[in-house]
Amino acid sequence: MDSHGSSNGLREEEIDAVAMAVIAVVVNTMADKESSSCNMLMRLRQRRALLQSVAEAPDCAATCEAVVQLCVALTSGVFPRLTPRWWIKRRTGGTWEDLRLRDDATDEYFRQKLRMSTTMFNHIVAACAAYMEKKVTHYRMPLPVEQLIAFALYRWVSGETYESGTSAFGIGRATGLQAFRDVISALLQAYPDAIKWPMGRRRAQILRAFREKGFPNCFGAIDCTHIYIDKPAGAPSENYYDRKQKFFVQAQVVVDLDLRILDVHVGYPGSVHGVRVLHNSQLFRRAESGELFDATPENLPHYVVTRGYLLGDNGYPVACPWIVSPYGGIDQGADEERFDTRQKVARGCVERAFGRLKCMWRLFLRTHKTNLETLPQQFVVVCTLHNILLDTGMDFDENLL
Template sequence: MSSEAASGMDVDGGAGRGGLTTAERTTIAAAVNAVLVHCQMASNDANFKAAIRARRKLLALPTTAQCLDVAAISDAVLEVCYAMGCGGFPWATPRWWVKRRTGGTWEDLRQCDDATDDYFKEKLRMSPRVFREIQETLSPLLQRRVTFYRVPLQPDHIIAYALYRWATGETYDSGTCSFGIVRASGITMVHDVTAALLTACPDKISWPTGLQKAVVLRAFADKGFPNCHGCIDCTHIYIDKPANANGEDYCDRRRRFSVQAQVVVDMNLRVLDVFVGYPGSVHDMRMLNLSSLWVRAESGQLFTGPPVMLPFGVRTNGYLLGDNGYPQSEWIVVPYGGLAQHPTKARFDNKQKTTRGAVERAFGRLKGMWRLFLRTHKCNMDSLPQQFVAVCILHNILIDAGVPFDDNLLWEVGPDGVRRRVDLGMHQPLRPVCMESSTGDALILRDALAERMIAQ
């Protein structure tokens, strides 16, 4: 059959069934040309050369009037397909070799009705408004380029997946069914959100200054501790046995594998300083000596405010409240301890323990909301510290936004069916640290605070 018989009738729209008229061909050509102009503006030199080679091959076809129309339309269709492949505009559906994404949790989170507020708080631990604020802050750091294989996930989807994993403690594999994310993509997205939080919100964890400092000092002064800047303690993040490390180093005194995190909080439960990453066998005092907090405090860079006068002529520039896992020093005040205590010492210890309870409540809120750090799980030892700091940033963001905490998150049902309080990983010291390193000035600071409580 000749080319005219095969194509001429349809193209000319004469006797052929479903042929194109001249007006229809003009409309198609105009639409295709508009797409091609847009695609060519975004193409590089190599793409232009490929398009020119394709056009030359088509122009080599026979030059009859009918075939010219066929060549022109075929050329246009070919270049549209070429533009789609180069990412000029996205594909309507994924390629056959690409795993199709499902809806599930993410599709439910995208619903725009009043019922989603509670669903957001259950899955992401925040309201839709706070989520949008975080999304606007992190989106410039998470925007991804359209590739040849698939349309990339949008920043809001990436952020939601990372929050969902931290909040529920799901593994990457179990998270696939809820978010349509394969394991490799999930790992990458969590790391990307972690890096974005550390880059965009480093000031969310900072030592109080200005008005914030005045609020912190006033809250502790109302509890009987003037010029106190915070409470310090450590928590264990339970992990599986590390693959490429000495397991004994990470085994704490409860014979569980863990990583230590040292945190300082204020009375509002905000994290002021965090230091994480050393094995669970490291003592709290050793963690303190290794941290930048120790260097800043010993060099006089941590407590820079005006001094406060206490009884016995004692002056203090500032201090933290700690448990007996730390020795009494000029900037860490610990309880007296002991069984048969003088009433003055007993009163001081009770007040110190009550006030220092802020750090336990902070760990309860932080780990209760972000349950991945409450459970034993496999982790990348290189990225775990960064992820914990990122969660501390989120912890402060939610406190500043006034997001309430549900105390039910501190309880769970065990394998035996019994409902019990979760383990926050806070190990009480077996015995007080030796006070031989404590100076006379350090001991008299505690006595002066105890005397001040009696006077009040």
Template sequence: MEEASGMVVDASVQGGALTTDERTAIAAAVNVVLYRCQVERTTGKMKAAIRARRKVTALPSSGEGLDLGAVSDAVHQVCYVMGSGAFPRATPRWWMKRRMGGTWEDLRQCDDAPNEYFRDKLRMSPRVFCEIAETLSPYLQRRVTFYRVPLQPDHIVAYALYRWVSGETYDSGMCSFSIGRASGITTVRDVTAALLAAYPDKLSWPTGLQKAVVLCPFADKGFPNYHGCIDCTHIYVDKPANANGEDYCDQKRRFSVQAQVVVDMNLRVLDVFVGYPGSVHDMRMLHLSSLWERAESGQLFTGPHVMLSFIVRTNGYLLGDNGYPQSEWIVVPYGGLAQHPTEARFDNKQKTARGAVERVFGRLKGMWRLFLRTHKCNMDMLPQQFIAVCILHNILIDAGIPFDNNLLWEVGPDGVRRRVDLGMHAPLRTVCMESSTGDALILRDALAERMGAQ
């Protein structure tokens, strides 16, 4: 072309040859054109890839190009594999069983685990545990899902018992039942509800032959028609949230919740009323409970009456300390410094008989140590949990499970071994007897006279 136009790109040829600047400009223009072509080609490939991806995504919804039957079979196979545990969830739900060993694996082997080991962890024999788990099983069944195998009822019961026995939270590294704090709260709540539903009559007053067996021994000791003892204990808790801390401070300046309990001479719990702050007086607790209403209306003691001296008739009564006033159904000590020998004898025997309630609190809190120490708890769940452990207490009493008195002793921070604090506070002041009726005072005098005659 250069020859045809008479121009030669050679420095030796004179005439219309391109200069160096012109050739540089032409080269730059050619480079720009090539770069734009390359960019457009790359953009076209990207757009084509995006369109292809959109078509693939839209195919399952329209059913084009896919065998829906094959997809359905694949989904079923994946669900089966997940259900068998091959693809476990990273964070299983609270009721799903984790693979673990340690304490539970040892306890589950009932034939190999010794009774002492079982009682140390759950405070009962393998036979009693199996009976409780079987009774609670209908209330604790879990639905099987495709994620993991759900916890079995006996495993759930063991979690709750271990929590009440040890007082440890489930997220503690020392607890071999670790399943997480939230999961532990839910498990304890379910077992609590199951115990209340499965054993509605476990906290009841004796009737018939059982009542005769309970009342007869104390009639020989000077307390005819005696049904049991009444007293209160403090359950120590952390400062409740969204509540006035002063209301929950007891006379020892500790945060606590009051629990009123009635027990018989066989150490069985007959009645429980719990939930009011620790600053509430024992007498106030009595007036707030249904026990007061039933006793005052004549529905509590309905058995045959017993005639005493001074023509006193009694259908039944409880023994209490000086935190209660003398009434026709609560007998309290005389108290005072200068006592008549008859009064002193009565007070000594009354105190001995009333020792049953202290033994119950010792056994109850010694076994279920969560309620012995200060602990953080849900204030709405605490009353139900305490009633649940009272039901367990009666179950173990009926089953003849012994109690280890060493549980009532512990070593303090100073290294001194001392008796545990059962939360039984002596009344700050004696309740005024001016509200007591003449019949109530005569009942105590008649009982004291009977003891003197014996």
């Protein structure tokens, strides 16, 4: 640049060079950046104004001022930064991309992959959104709430590892681990009353249904199921080991004849007896205090008066006045045998509930690697989803059994 150019401004070819450099920076910044149509239009207008000031710059001072304005715009978010390439590995998001399609086959695909319709999924997303919204930062856009919820549901349904599940949804493993915790917390907050002891009309329906089975004032059936896990890390493995040489966690559940879960208590190691699990549960404390069984007193044979009870198997103590177990034994009279048969049929609802629960959410059907800290909450969440889907009247696919 000569002295004349310095005093009178940049030559035309120099202005063009600066403009091209600025355009290259802007285009590179905006590449691959998704945004809503309204925000994109606003940003395009701001970009056009900035570029126009560069293209029409009369001298060095104006050109420098335009470049400074562009830098300020970049740092203030007018042109959001791209995620640095080394922050996140590029993934395809295969299953998630298929779930995002909106055509006639999508609803069936949702039922196959997430065990629910698109309508039900959208309802859950809307309920959980307030508890999962992330702050939009200057570095990268947060993942959509629906993608995180779909990922968690998919893992419970498929039983796949974190590595496989995150690849199917185009997210990293660390992001998947945190998303899992966020979804669990959001679902428990969004549906606090999905699992609750029956009251009012619901209680009357349950009592009437069990009365028709021959058990007046019966509130439900109780049993324990095993959640099989890999050898736990960071905990005494012998506490989770059983005589079948498997590691598992105990889950105590109460259900009614509609397979609705009324109470759940989960978390004790497999070596703990079911009776001890019962005695340490909130259910036991509430029952002993007279809080749960408050139906109208019913006179039963042998001068027995009851205000409510649960049906259980022979593993529960006879001394517990609010759990009715079968007589058992080999040499039974006709009356005892008839009672045991009817009790087993009525109590079968809890076994059917376990079968439906584990076949829908197959992570709990087989041995899997898990975090013992979040496992109880995970099981409570799938029990919550179990009740939510029952409330919607969704048909259960018997082929899953």
